[in-house]
Amino acid sequence: MEKIVILTGAGISAESGLGTFRDEDGLWAQHRIEDVATPEGFARNPELVHAFYNARRVQAAAAKPNPAHTALARLQRHWPSEVVIVTQNVDSLHEAAGAERVIHMHGSLAGALCAVCDHRWQAPTEMQSGQPCPVCQVAAGRPDVVWFGEMPYFMDEIFDHLDSTDIFAAIGTSGQVYPAAGFVQGARRAGAATVEINLDPSDGASAFDQVVTGPATSTVPSWVENLLAKAR
Known part of the structure; x- marks a missing residue:
């Protein structure tokens, strides 16, 4: 039976109340990306960056998985072959819906990272500038998320x-x-059938064999049900 690889982005969590970069209101609209999502921004003003991610952490903790997350978890459980979920999101909504072994290529709000020794630990609800690493004791704790200019995690595995x-x-x-924007080309080279499911077609939609548009909470469950019906 066919193996499925799924890449998810901010659009799948938007209907759970988690904003995207492009929302006109919300957390991202209040800050420049350069100030809160780059290593340079953290070096300039770690207090601002921690405050931003503390707010995101609280927001994500209050969010609930929506029918799109639930549908993908169901696909993982019932598809007769491997279903790999790779997410650009730093929330844990896939896991909350029951998905397993989710690959978080951009890290997780639930994690903290030492910028000196790379030790990782569970992030508290509020991280503060100057908190020491539990291993090396250097005051270099940061959110364990991938910022612009940094290499995403698990690329070889993906x-x-x-x-x-x-x-x-x-x-x-x-x-x-990129590199996530180029995943479709890699899949096509492997001979895979490709589908984009988005509220509106993306800039790279022409690279896909099929494009499905509409809210994730309706389009994703429908796509999953069609797949599972063919597998029965």
Whole structure:
């Protein structure tokens, strides 16, 4: 049976109340990306960056998975072959819906990272500038999220999955940020069927065999049900 690799972006969590970069109101609209989502911004003003991610952490903790998350978890449980979920999101809504072994290529709000020794630990609800690393004791704790200019996590593993997939789906992602924007090309080279599921077609929609538009909470469950019906 066919292996499925799914890439999810901010659009899948938007209907759970978590804002995207492009929302006109919300947390991202209140700050420049350069100030809160780059290593340079953290070096300039760690207090601001911690405050921003503390607010995101509280917001994410209060969010509930929506029918799109639930549908993908169901696909993972019932598909007769492997279903790999790779997410650009730093929330834990896939796991809250029951998905397993989710690959968080941009890290997680639930994690803290030492910028000196790379030790990782569970982030408190509020991180503060100057808190020491539990291992090396240097005051270098930061959110364990991938900022602009940094290399996403687990790239070798992700490319291995793309090389062996039969179906690739990109859900709720803008298709503008690399390397994730190039995943569809990798899947196509492997001979996979490709589908984009988005509120509106992305800038890279022409690279996909199929484009499905509409709210994730309706389009994703429908896509999953169609797949499972074919597998019965």
